[in-house]
Amino acid sequence: MPSAAKKWLLKILSSRLAGDDFVWLTLDAPPDWQSRPGQFVNIRCCEPCADELSPLSLDDRPDAPWPRTRGLEIAERSTLVRRPVSICDLRTHPDGGREIVLLVRIVGPGSRILSAKRPGDTLDCLGPIGNAFNLDAPGRRAWLIGGGCGIAPLVGLGRALVARGREVTLFYGGRDSGKIPLSLPPGLGPTGTQAVPVTGIPELGGAPLVIATEDGSLGVKGLVTDALQAYAAQTGWDDVALFGCGPDRMMSAVATLVALHDLPSCQVSMENFMGCAIGVCLSCATKVRADNTAGFVTKFVCQDGPIFEARDVIFEQKWEGCKP
Numbered sequence: 515m516p517s518a519a520k521k522w523l524l525k526i527l528s529s530r531l532a533g534d535d536f537v538w539l540t541l542d543a544p545p546d547w548q549s550r551p552g553q554f555v556n557i558r559c560c561e562p563c564a565d566e567l568s569p570l571s572l573d574d575r576p577d578a579p580w581p582r583t584r585g586l587e588i589a590e591r592s593t594l595v596r597r598p599v600s601i602c603d604l605r606t607h608p609d610g611g612r613e614i615v616l617l618v619r620i621v622g623p624g625s626r627i628l629s630a631k632r633p634g635d636t637l638d639c640l641g642p643i644g645n646a647f648n649l650d651a652p653g654r655r656a657w658l659i660g661g662g663c664g665i666a667p668l669v670g671l672g673r674a675l676v677a678r679g680r681e682v683t684l685f686y687g688g689r690d691s692g693k694i695p696l697s698l699p700p701g702l703g704p705t706g707t708q709a710v711p712v713t714g715i716p717e718l719g720g721a722p723l724v725i726a727t728e729d730g731s732l733g734v735k736g737l738v739t740d741a742l743q744a745y746a747a748q749t750g751w752d753d754v755a756l757f758g759c760g761p762d763r764m765m766s767a768v769a770t771l772v773a774l775h776d777l778p779s780c781q782v783s784m785e786n787f788m789g790c791a792i793g794v795c796l797s798c799a800t801k802v803r804a805d806n807t808a809g810f811v812t813k814f815v816c817q818d819g820p821i822f823e824a825r826d827v828i829f830e831q832k833w834e835g836c837k838p
């Protein structure tokens with residue numbers, strides 16, 4: 515059951531740029547904060563818009579890889595609507611303190627405002643929102659597949675599954691090596707058609723990662739589903755539970771593989787556009803198969819999701835590219 519969302523003012527503990535266009539944020543978790551892997555927060559990015567968005571507040575990061583933009587230009591695009599961001603992880607330190615980890619891809623005004631936040635600033639968050647991944651899905655081996663910011667909810671999920679004794683492998687796909695927000699060990703390169711798990715990535719707490727890049731600059735050349743199929747060709751599909759998060763086309767590709775190999779479970783986190791995230795604006799509607807004359811019912815990702823069984827979802831963008 516989705517839990518009731520509350521409004522929180524969460525203090526930023528750290529902000530770190532990663533890859534070409536990502537930022538990792540850690541937030542101080544209040545003592546009564548409870549969240550589960552797969553849930554998200556809806557963040558107010560602009561408060562108050564005009565004052566906070568001085569050119570300085572956005573452009574004073576000498577390490578920022580993106581072009582300089584005047585604050586007012588950004589403020590003119592609407593950031594009044596909150597932006598949904600997955601809870602990447604909830605970590606407990608040896609001293610008992612806890613921090614919420616977020617990974618944000620900088621794609622527009624809202625995420626850029628988040629990237630300009632500094633330690634000591636606060637974030638106005640509604641959450642935690644949505645259902646969570648079912649950690650008891652059948653399968654000794656858990657394969658977690660993400661693309662772009664879709665890696666975010668898989669980080670905490672991977673840790674939770676490892677704690678339950680599952681053998682976890684992550685798969686991540688990006689356009690090129692700059693699109694990977696993780697601290698990779700030195701010396702990695704292309705692996706052609708071979709899926710080679712990489713270990714020792716601090717953000718993943720030791721879980722192995724198989725990388726795919728579309729330009730072939732790192733890991734398997736191709737899409738993340740190519741890396742998944744290469745790995746399955748090496749290790750077989752037995753006793754596997756799949757978990758995924760990414761754009762519709764990627765999740766549709768994963769669903770095709772699930773059907774092809776008759777896997778018992780594949781949970782996907784949907785990234786539909788959202789307005790309110792409280793079930794009012796209807797902008798996050800998605801079609802879920804049903805035994806009625808239409809063949810489907812409409813569900814709302816913010817309230818009924820974001821996690822769904824892949825076989826239940828009717829993806830808007832079909833994918834025909836997966837080979838058996």
Ligand SMILES: Cc1cc2nc3c(=O)[nH]c(=O)nc-3n(C[C@H](O)[C@H](O)[C@H](O)COP(=O)(O)OP(=O)(O)OC[C@H]3O[C@@H](n4cnc5c(N)ncnc54)[C@H](O)[C@@H]3O)c2cc1C
Pocket residue numbers: 554597598599600601617618619620621622623624625626663666667784785786787788820
């Ligand atoms: C449940 C959920 C969890 C999410 N978790 C994360 C996360 O952990 N990290 C993260 O970086 N992003 C996440 N997103 C996506 C994030 O909400 C959007 O990238 C963000 O709202 C963009 O805001 P913006 O103002 O920066 O860009 P906008 O100007 O709003 O959009 C810029 C570009 O991004 C595209 N875009 C915007 N929203 C989405 C979306 N929901 N799905 C796909 N494309 C989109 C637009 O088409 C446009 O091309 C999540 C979305 C959902 C629904």
Ligand code: FES
Pocket residue numbers: 787788789790791792793794795796797798799814815816817
């Ligand atoms: S985002 Fe408004 S109904 Fe889901």
